[in-house]
Amino acid sequence: xxxxxxxxxxxxxxxxxxxxxxxxxxxxxxxxxxxxxxxxxxxxxxxxxxxxxxxxxxxxxxxxxxxxxxxxxxxxxxxxxxxxxxxxxxxxxxxxxxxxxxxxxxxxxxxxxxxxxxxxxxxxxxxxxxxxxxxxxxxxxxxxxxxxxxxxxxxxxxxxxxxxxxxxxxxxxxxxxxxxxxxxxxxxxxxxxxxxxxxxxxxxxxxxxxxxxxxxxxxxxxxxxxxxxxxxxxxxxxxxxxxxxxxxxxxxxxxxxxxxxxxxxxxxxxx
Amino acid sequence: xxxxxxxxxxxxxxxxxxxxxxxxxxxxxxxxxxxxxxxxxxxxxxxxxxxxxxxxxxxxxxxxxxxxxxxxxxxxxxxxxxxxxxxxxxxxxxxxxxxxxxxxxxxxxxxxxxxxxxxxxxxxxxxxxxxxxxxxxxxxxxxxxxxxxxxxxxxxxxxxxxxxxxxxxxxxxxxxxxxxxxxxxxxxxxxxxxxxxxxxxxxxxxxxxxxxxxxxxxxxxxxxxxxxxxxxxxxxxxxxxxxxxxxxxxxxxxxxxxxxxxxxxxxxxxx
Numbered sequence: 001x002x003x004x005x006x007x008x009x010x011x012x013x014x015x016x017x018x019x020x021x022x023x024x025x026x027x028x029x030x031x032x033x034x035x036x037x038x039x040x041x042x043x044x045x046x047x048x049x050x051x052x053x054x055x056x057x058x059x060x061x062x063x064x065x066x067x068x069x070x071x072x073x074x075x076x077x078x079x080x081x082x083x084x085x086x087x088x089x090x091x092x093x094x095x096x097x098x099x100x101x102x103x104x105x106x107x108x109x110x111x112x113x114x115x116x117x118x119x120x121x122x123x124x125x126x127x128x129x130x131x132x133x134x135x136x137x138x139x140x141x142x143x144x145x146x147x148x149x150x151x152x153x154x155x156x157x158x159x160x161x162x163x164x165x166x167x168x169x170x171x172x173x174x175x176x177x178x179x180x181x182x183x184x185x186x187x188x189x190x191x192x193x194x195x196x197x198x199x200x201x202x203x204x205x206x207x208x209x210x211x212x213x214x215x216x217x218x219x220x221x222x223x224x225x226x227x228x229x230x231x232x233x234x235x236x237x238x239x240x241x242x243x244x245x246x247x248x249x250x251x252x253x254x255x256x257x258x259x260x261x262x263x264x265x266x267x268x269x270x271x
Numbered sequence: 272x273x274x275x276x277x278x279x280x281x282x283x284x285x286x287x288x289x290x291x292x293x294x295x296x297x298x299x300x301x302x303x304x305x306x307x308x309x310x311x312x313x314x315x316x317x318x319x320x321x322x323x324x325x326x327x328x329x330x331x332x333x334x335x336x337x338x339x340x341x342x343x344x345x346x347x348x349x350x351x352x353x354x355x356x357x358x359x360x361x362x363x364x365x366x367x368x369x370x371x372x373x374x375x376x377x378x379x380x381x382x383x384x385x386x387x388x389x390x391x392x393x394x395x396x397x398x399x400x401x402x403x404x405x406x407x408x409x410x411x412x413x414x415x416x417x418x419x420x421x422x423x424x425x426x427x428x429x430x431x432x433x434x435x436x437x438x439x440x441x442x443x444x445x446x447x448x449x450x451x452x453x454x455x456x457x458x459x460x461x462x463x464x465x466x467x468x469x470x471x472x473x474x475x476x477x478x479x480x481x482x483x484x485x486x487x488x489x490x491x492x493x494x495x496x497x498x499x500x501x502x503x504x505x506x507x508x509x510x511x512x513x514x515x516x517x518x519x520x521x522x523x524x525x526x527x528x529x530x531x532x533x534x535x536x537x538x539x540x541x542x
Contacts, residue, residue, distance in 0.1 A: 162470050184470040194467045199433050199455040202482035209480045211473035 083108035240264020354379035511535020
C-alpha cells in the first residue's frame with residue numbers, strides 16, 4: 001500500500017542511524033500510519049525536537065511547525081509590517097490566520113480578522129486579542145464591510161481565501177499595500193468563483209501581491225521558532241489546536257478544513 | 272477654459288523667475304496649448320533640460336521622459352532581471368514595451384514580445400533586437416502560444432495588457448517569477464474582460480505581482496536618465512516615436528493609443 005505522507009510528529013521506537021535514538025521525538029514528513037520507516041536524507045526534512053523546551057508534542061507541528069512558520073514568514077518576511085499599520089486577516093480563526101493576527105498585534109499593528117461563525121468571531125476578539133472581527137457570512141457586501149472596519153484603509157492583507165474577499169481587500173487597500181497570498185480556500189475546490197482583481201487598483205495604489213510557501217524560509221526555521229517559542233512560553237500567543245482521535249478520523253478531519261469546522265490547527269492523534 | 276494637463280516639453284519664451292531664462296527648454300506637466308503659464312513649484316514637476324546633451328526635444332518626453340523612466344524603473348527596480356532570465360513583454364511595440372524589451376536585452380535576458388500586427392512583430396525582431404515576437408491576434412490560445420515561445424518558462428512578465436494575457440503569462444511562469452504591473456490596456460476601456468488569475472499558480476510558484484508608477488522613482492530620474500542617455504547615444508537603444516502634428520490631432524492621437532495604431536511613444540507636436 002502506498003504511504004500517504006503528512007507533516008507529523010512522532011517518537012523514534014528503533015533506529016539504525018547514529019543520528020536518531022529510541023525515545024527521540026522527530027517532526028517532518030511522516031506517513032498516515034502507526035509506524036513510519038524512513039531513511040535520513042535532506043528530502044525527508046526530518047528534524048529532532050528539543051524535548052527540553054517542554055512544549056506539548058502537538059505544538060511542534062502547529063505553532064512551532066508549518067503553521068507557525070507560514071504565519072511568521074508570511075507576515076514578517078513577505079509583508080514586513082510597521083508599527084501602526086492596518087492588517088486584515090481572512091480565515092482568521094484557522095491554523096495560520098489565528099497566528100498571523102496575534103503576531104501582527106505583537107508587531108504593534110491594528111488587526112481585524114474575519115471568520116464564518118459567531119463563535120469564531122468572539123474567539124478572535126475575546127481570546128486572541130484581535131482589535132476587531134466580523135462574520136463574513138453576515139456581510140452582503142464585503143467591500144463596504146471592509147470599508148467600515150478599515151476607514152483608513154488596509155496596509156497588509158494576509159490572503160487565505162481568494163474570490164470576492166481578495167477583490168474587496170484590494171478595493172480597500174492603501175497605497176503601497178502588500179498582500180501575502182498564502183492560501184485560497186474558496187478556490188481550492190472549484191466551488192467558489194475565482195478572484196477578478198482590479199489591476200488598475202494594483203497599479204495606481206502600487207500594490208504588491210506575493211505568493212509564498214513557508215518552505216522557502218526553511219533555513220531560518222530555527223530562528224523563527226526561537227522567537228515564537230518565547231512568545232508561547234510568555235503567554236503572548238495563544239495556541240489553537242483542534243485534535244481528532246485515531247486514523248479513522250482522517251477523512252472527516254480533512255473534509256472539515258473545507259467546511260470551516262476547525263478552529264486553529266487541525267491535528268489527528270494516532271497514538 | 273480649463274487647461275488640460277499633459278507631460279510635455281517646451282521652450283521658455285519669457286520668465287519672471289530667476290530659475291528659468293528665455294530659451295531654456297523644460298519638461299513637465301504643461302498644458303495642451305501653444306503657451307503655458309506656470310509658477311515654479313514642486314507640484315509642477317518641471318525640470319530644465321540639458322540642451323548640451325544634444326538629444327532631439329522629443330526624446331526628453333519619450334525615452335528620457337516618462338516612458339523611459341517607466342520602462343527602466345519597472346524592469347530594473349521592480350523585476351530585478353538576472354542575466355539569462357526569460358522576459359515576456361506585452362504591448363511590446365508601445366512606448367514603454369519597446370524600451371523594456373531593449374533594456375532587458377542589454378541586461379542579458381532572453382526577450383519575447385507580443386504585438387497586434389505583422390509590421391510591429393517584424394519591427395520587434397528586426398529593429399529592436401527582441402529574440403522573438405508574435406502577433407497575439409493570430410494565437411487562438413495564448414497559454415499554448417507562450418508555452419511555445421517559452422519552453423523553459425517565463426521569469427519576468429512586464430504587464431501592459433491585462434485580461435487573458437495575464438492569465439496565460441501566469442500559467443507559464445517559473446518559480447519566483449515576477450510580474451511588473453505597469454498597465455492594463457485591455458481593461459482601461461472596459462471593453463476587454465478582466466484577468467482572472469489563478470491564485471494557486473501565484474502561491475505554488477511564489478509569484479510576485481507588483482503595481483508601480485514611474486513617479487515613485489522620481490528622486491532617481493537623473494540617475495536612470497544618465498544610463499539611458501548613454502545607451503541612446505551609443506546606438507544601443509532605438510527610440511520609437513510616433514508624432515502627430517498640431518493641436519487638432521490630439522483627439523485622434525489619443526484614440527489611436529487604444530486602437531493600437533501607434534508604434535512607440537505617441538507624441539503631438541504643437542509648434
